[in-house]
Every structure is written in structure tokens, then in C-alpha cells.
Amino acid sequence: MHAHDLLPIGEVVRRSGLPHSALRYYEREGLLHTVRTSGGQRRYERSVLRRLAFIRAARTIGVSLEEVREGLTQLPDGRTPTRADWARLSRAWRGRLDEQIDALVALRDGLDSCIGCGCLSLDRCRLSNPDDAAGRSGGVGAVRLSSALRRDPVDG
Numbered sequence: 001m002h003a004h005d006l007l008p009i010g011e012v013v014r015r016s017g018l019p020h021s022a023l024r025y026y027e028r029e030g031l032l033h034t035v036r037t038s039g040g041q042r043r044y045e046r047s048v049l050r051r052l053a054f055i056r057a058a059r060t061i062g063v064s065l066e067e068v069r070e071g072l073t074q075l076p077d078g079r080t081p082t083r084a085d086w087a088r089l090s091r092a093w094r095g096r097l098d099e100q101i102d103a104l105v106a107l108r109d110g111l112d113s114c115i116g117c118g119c120l121s122l123d124r125c126r127l128s129n130p131d132d133a134a135g136r137s138g139g140v141g142a143v144r145l146s147s148a149l150r151r152d153p154v155d156g
Contacts, residue, residue: 006043047080
């Protein structure tokens with residue numbers, strides 16, 4: 001690797017649009033690798049830009065960092081993801097995304113039944129207690145939100 005093939009953090013920030021803190025965080029999480037100069041400054045291989053684009057695209061569609069990490073570890077020798085890698089990994093994420101879409105559609109379609117009620121636990125609430133399922137099971141309606149929608153959207 002030649003020195004001209006390495007990018008300083010400022011150049012990666014400028015070209016990727018991500019802040020310094022995100023790059024350092026992704027490095028700590030094992031998603032990016034750097035080399036250090038004799039003065040301790042971070043340098044990134046040019047291929048990091050493609051890896052960052054992959055991470056950003058995955059995060060944009062709701063993929064967790066853990067899922068991104070798992071996907072990247074499937075690549076031989078930590079290489080940069082290719083278009084074929086994205087296609088393969090995104091197929092694996094499709095089922096979970098479909099579940100989230102279905103849950104969001106149900107949430108949207110049931111929204112008119114809860115506006116104004118405020119409690120989300122009435123026996124008529126189609127969002128949190130469809131068909132009074134909580135009443136039959138003894139549960140509380142407000143905790144009945146679809147598990148596909150209870151995922152933490154910010155996992156780091």
C-alpha cells in the first residue's frame with residue numbers, strides 16, 4: 001500500500017459526508033479499519049468510501065449495526081462489499097423489512113381509531129388492542145404494539 005492510496009480522516013469526512021465521530025465510532029465497532037502514521041494520525045484505504053456507502057445504505061433502510069457487522073464479516077478478508085454482496089445481503093434483510101412495512105401499514109390504517117382517545121388501552125383501540133386481545137389475555141393494551149415496530153431504531 002502506497003501512502004498516496006491512504007486518505008486522512010478529513011478527506012474521508014469530506015467525501016463520505018459522515019462526521020469524524022461516526023468514523024471513529026465505526027472503527028471502534030470493527031466496521032472500519034485504519035492505519036496510523038508515525039504521528040498517530042488515522043489513515044484510511046480508499047476502499048473505505050465504498051464500505052461507508054454500504055453502511056449508510058443499510059442504515060437508511062433500517063438495518064441495525066449488528067446486522068451490518070454480520071454482513072461485513074461474511075466477506076473474505078474484510079474486503080470491500082461489491083454490488084453482488086449488497087444484492088445477497090439485502091435479500092437476507094428483505095423478510096424483516098417486509099414485516100416492518102406490514103406493521104407500519106397496520107399502524108397507519110388503525111391510526112384513525114386512536115386519535116383523541118389518548119390512552120391506547122381502550123377495548124376499541126385498533127392499534128394497541130385489536131379485537132380486544134388484551135381483554136381476553138389479561139394484558140394491558142399499550143404494550144401490544146407490533147414487535148416489528150418495537151425495534152430500537154438507534155442502536156449506536
